Structure formats: structure tokens, C-alpha cells
Amino acid sequence: MDFAVVIGLGAAFGSVILAIFLEGSSPMSVMLPAPMILVIGGTLGAGLATTTLTDFMAAFKALPQYLLYRPREAATTVELVVSLTDRARREGLLALEEVTRDLDDTFLRDGLQAAIDGTDPEDLRHALEAKVDARRTRERAMAKLFTDMGGFAPTIGIIGTVVSLVHVLENLDQPSTLGHMIAAAFVATLWGLLSANLVWLPIAARIKRVSDLECAHMDMTMEGLLAVQAGASPRVVGQRLWTLAGVEPPASREAA
Template sequence: MDPATLIGVSLAFGAVIASIVMEGSSPMAVVLPAPMMLVIGGTLGAGLASSTVKDAKRAFGSIVKAFTLKLPNPEVTIETLVGLADRARREGLLALEDAAKEIDDEFLRAGLQAAIDGTDPDDLRTILEDKISTKRAQDRVSAKYYADMGGFAPTIGIIGTVVSLVHVLENLAQPDKLGKMIASAFVATLWGLLTANLLWLPLSGRLKRASDLECTQMEVALEGLLAVQAGANPRLVGERLRSMLADEPGKSAKPAKSEKKAA
């Protein structure tokens, strides 16, 4: 699991709490049910109103993924593909039937099975590229949902402040209460800014990054499968696939054992 989001959100909210304490106040001074309900409820409602129920379910279902994301390791995929390329050159493509059943990656397994079944290379590329495009589009829906909520939250916070200030103006005859009421009025703006910049927008960015990493691994698998189907040299397959990774997490500068043997 990559804990970046969990650590980042905890650090950000921790810094806010620490600054409140250092100012001589109490964190509970900003924990007011009414403005928090307005900001969070209003943001959730605006997000749903701007999308669909299906999109909302997918977006909230991705929260767990955002916090517990296991980074894909393309190097493992490359080692697998190099091994498959080596075996395919020695024994033929049909010899990979048993190996396909042992692959955990669903995308790679389905693509390899299609190649073994004799799918035309151009058709195989089209099918796999369509799967990648569909996944990327679905992931972008969830990321956009949180990005939209990050845009709504500050404005809804301002609405909450205006509502509270209206109440303040109704009580000008009680000057002893004005200070506390005005302070409470700005809590809504605070929560709007906090949730937008420390929660919704980071979630959006995290989901976009996770999607990019996963789609990169799928693209590596796609090119590798086509190379295996074409009977390419295993060493060249490894070099070609690693050149696609740039500085992606999981990339290794060392060639796989199976690649060394093939060379």
C-alpha cells in the first residue's frame, strides 16, 4: 500500500490543528455542527446534482482505493512478458496455454489468451487499446467528481458565512454576543476551504495519478503481448518495454533473470 494520501491528509489537518493551538485557541472552537453540516451536506448535494447517481457511487467507491492504493509494478509485468517471449520462441505460441492460466493480471491474462487463440495482431491491439481507454475514462469520472466538489466547497462555505452574518445583523442590539457570533460565522468559510484543499482536490489528484500508473502498466502489457505474438527477441522485448516506463515507480535498471538467459 502506498500511504501518501493518508500521510498527506493527516499532516495537513494536523498542521491546521497545531496552528489553532499555537494561536491559543482550541480545535473545538471550529468544530461547530451547523456550519460543518451546511458545507459538507451542501458540497455532497452539489456534487450529486452536477453528475449522476452511478457516477457518485463509483466516486465514493473509489475512496478506499485512494487511501489504500497498491502501486502497480510494471517490472513484474515486464519479467513475465520476457519469460513468455522466450518460451514462445522456443516452443511456439500454443505452448503458453498453461502459463496464461497462472497469470494473476486479468488484463494480461485475457490478452495472452486472445493471442494464443489466433486473434489478428491489429484486432488484438484495437481490443486492448479500447479496454485501456474505457478504464481511463471511468477513472477520470471519479477524479472529476472530487475536483468538482473541491470547486463547490469554498463557495458553499461563503454561503454559510453569509447566512450566519444575517443572523449577526439581527442581533446588533446585543453587542456582548457579537464577537462570538461573528467568529462562528467564518467557520463555514474555513470548512469550505479546508475540505476543498485538504480533502476533495487531493483525492481527485490521487485518483488521476493512480489511473495513469495503472494504464501505463496496461500499455506495457499491450506492447509486450504483441511482441510475444510476433515472436520477438526476449532481450529486445525487455529493452523496448523498459523504455516506455521513464521514471515510473517499480522500474528497475537491472534486467530480469529470464532476459539475461535469453540474451
């Protein structure tokens, strides 16, 4: 698990709570059911209206895998592909069939199996590129949903504040309660801004980043698979993949 989400959101919410204490107040002063229900429920409803029910449910169902995402070790993949290239060049593609069953990376496993089955190189490239594009499109749609919700939340918070202020104006004949009612009215705006900037927008940015990392890894893997199928030199394949991975080869690190 990458702890960036835990540390980042912990620091953000911790700063808000600390600020409340430093103001001499209590976190319970902003934990008011009505504005929270309005902002959260209204934001979810508005978000649902922008997409389909299937996509909406799929986005929240897949959310844990993005929040708990652990970046892949590019070096491990490069070394694996180079070893596969070397073995395929010495023993032929069919020798890799037993290795295929033990691969955890489904993209690499399916692509390698297709190469072993004799798929035309151009057809294999198109098939792999289609998988990358499909993933990128799906995750961009997910990120857009949370970005849209991040845009709706502050406005819905303002709506809640206006609704509460209307109630305040209806009770001007009760001056002893006006201070509390006005303070409560602005809690909706607080929750709108807080949920947008500490929940929805960070989630959208997280999905985009994970998508970029995974698609880049898939692109690198695809180039390696095509090299394995073509019987390319393991040394040349290694150099190309290390460059695509943006990581120095082990030899360069040792020399440094």
C-alpha cells in the same frame, strides 16, 4: 499500500490543528455542527447534481482502491513478459495456456488468452487499447467529480458565512454575544476552504495520478503481449519494455 496519502493528509490536518493550538484556541471551536453540515452536505449535493447517481455512487465506492493504491512493480511485469516471450518462441503460444490461469493481472491474462485463441494482431491491439481508453475515461470522470466538489466547497462555505452574518445582524441588540456569533459565522468559510484543499482536490489529483500510472502500465503490457504474439526476440522485447517502464534493465544497474 502507498503511505503518501496517510503522511500527506496527516501533515496537512496536523498543521491546521497545531495552528489552532498555537493561537490559544481549541479544535472544538471549529467543530460546529451547523456549518459542517451546510458545507459537507451542500458540496455533496452540488457534486451529485453534476453527474448521475450511478456515477456518483461508483466514485465513492471505488475511492478506497485509489487511497490505498500501491504502485505496481514495473520490473516484475517486464521480466514476466520477457519470460513469456522466450517460452512462446521456443514452444509456441499454446504452451502458455497453463501459465495464463495463474496470472493475477487480469489485463495481461485476458490479453494473453486472446492471443492464444488466435485473435488477429490488429484486432487484439484495438481491443486492448479500448480497455485502456475505457479505464482512462472512467477515471477522468471520477477525478472531475471531486475537482468540481473542490470548487463548490469554498463558495458554499461563503454562503454559510453570509447566512450566519445575517443572523448576527438580527441580534445587534445583544452585544455580549456578537463576538461568539461572528466567530462562528466564519467557521463555514473555514470548512469550505479546508475541505476543498485538504480533501476533495487532493482526492481528485490522487485519482488522476493513479490513472496515469495504471494506464501506462497497461500500455507497456499491451506492447509486450503483441510482441509475445508476434514471436519477437525476448532480448528486443526486454529492451523496449524497460524503456517504456522508465526503469534501467538489471544488467545496466549491475554495471553501474
